[in-house]
Amino acid sequence: MLAELTHRCPLACPYCSNPVEMTAREGELTTAAWADIFAQAAALGVLQLHLSGGEPASRRDLVDLVRAARDADLYVNLITSGIGLTEARLRELDAAGVDHVQLSLQGVRAGIADMIGGYRGGFDRKMRVARAITEIGLPLTLNAVMHRHNLDDLPETIALARDLGARRIEVACVQFQGWALLNRSALQPTREQVAEAKRVVEQARRDLRGVMVIDFVPPDYYADYPKACMGGWGSTGLNVTPDGTVLPCHAAETIPGLTFQNATRTALAEIWYDGPAFNAFRGTDWMPEPCRSCDRREVDFGGCRCQAMAILGRADATDPVCRKSPDRPAVDALLSEEPSTDFIYRRLEPVRGR
Ligand code: SF4
Numbered sequence: 496m497l498a499e500l501t502h503r504c505p506l507a508c509p510y511c512s513n514p515v516e517m518t519a520r521e522g523e524l525t526t527a528a529w530a531d532i533f534a535q536a537a538a539l540g541v542l543q544l545h546l547s548g549g550e551p552a553s554r555r556d557l558v559d560l561v562r563a564a565r566d567a568d569l570y571v572n573l574i575t576s577g578i579g580l581t582e583a584r585l586r587e588l589d590a591a592g593v594d595h596v597q598l599s600l601q602g603v604r605a606g607i608a609d610m611i612g613g614y615r616g617g618f619d620r621k622m623r624v625a626r627a628i629t630e631i632g633l634p635l636t637l638n639a640v641m642h643r644h645n646l647d648d649l650p651e652t653i654a655l656a657r658d659l660g661a662r663r664i665e666v667a668c669v670q671f672q673g674w675a676l677l678n679r680s681a682l683q684p685t686r687e688q689v690a691e692a693k694r695v696v697e698q699a700r701r702d703l704r705g706v707m708v709i710d711f712v713p714p715d716y717y718a719d720y721p722k723a724c725m726g727g728w729g730s731t732g733l734n735v736t737p738d739g740t741v742l743p744c745h746a747a748e749t750i751p752g753l754t755f756q757n758a759t760r761t762a763l764a765e766i767w768y769d770g771p772a773f774n775a776f777r778g779t780d781w782m783p784e785p786c787r788s789c790d791r792r793e794v795d796f797g798g799c800r801c802q803a804m805a806i807l808g809r810a811d812a813t814d815p816v817c818r819k820s821p822d823r824p825a826v827d828a829l830l831s832e833e834p835s836t837d838f839i840y841r842r843l844e845p846v847r848g849r
């Protein structure tokens with residue numbers, strides 16, 4: 496379960512997957528409400544909790560939230576930019592039971608990293624936080640979101656992760672949801688960059704075997720088949736937004752006509768098993784052709800519903816990334832677009848309260 500504790504964040508990354516319409520601080524759940532949701536999640540069978548945002552460190556009660564999650568017997572992964580964390584606070588989080596920290600990386604030098612994050616001085620602070628994490632002995636994953644502006648720095652990115660003592664690096668090519676979708680043409684890497692990135696990852700995996708795990712999320716517009724988004728809708732994961740709305744995926748609210756429920760008013764188990772949004776695209780019954788008769792239908796589950804919505808305006812269509820989709824030309828047309836040179840930086844424009 497991904498718990499988006501807050502949409503507040505000191506950074507302004509244009510690749511953010513948060514929705515364009517965000518929840519204001521006044522709409523955020525209380526500590527007690529989150530603790531209740533964590534307990535319900537554990538009872539439902541959730542094993543891993545990802546504390547995310549926005550920036551989860553923007554919540555003053557983060558240590559209490561970690562403690563509540565561990566009390567519920569959940570494995571706690573903290574997903575953070577590092578801004579708002581000090582060594583003292585990290586030690587408190589460690590004592591509260593955080594199991595793993597996933598630190599975002601915007602670039603390998605202050606110039607590019609602070610430009611992407613829209614936050615001057617962010618890179619230096621992040622490096623201090625990374626060193627504190629490994630000194631304390633917490634397992635560290637670096638999450639490097641890669642795109643047109645930093646993919647050429649991939650060898651240095653992998654080297655930096657190793658120097659910082661990360662056990663794992665996620666080389667995650669940007670996925671176009673939320674704010675990232677607004678910035679698609681500025682962020683889309685070129686075909687040549689992607690081919691070189693694959694080569695670099697393969698070489699680094701050989702060189703660093705037994706030292707550091709390298710996960711690679713390719714940019715799916717260049718792929719032949721779509722990703723199994725969320726491992727299949729309503730199959731293995733759920734998201735809870737800052738105001739307690741429970742979603743099958745982080746971008747589900749972009750799909751018109753779905754009804755979402757709130758975990759402060761409806762039991763999480765009821766939402767998961769019987770909720771209309773969770774059942775909308777669960778399994779294979781909803782599928783159109785060519786998915787319905789495809790032998791990959793239980794491999795990728797027809798791809799990403801939000802991507803079909805974003806590109807085609809139809810959430811119940813085959814993901815147009817798929818080579819078998821009659822709509823694949825729509826993706827190819829996007830790939831041949833002239834890149835934009837401007838970013839639309841993420842900013843909190845609160846329009847949704849509780
Ligand atoms: Fe996946 Fe549907 Fe494409 Fe088959 S047709 S590969 S199930 S997206």
Ligand code: FES
Pocket residue numbers: 672724725728744745746747798799800801802
């Ligand atoms: Fe919603 Fe992929 S992001 S299904």
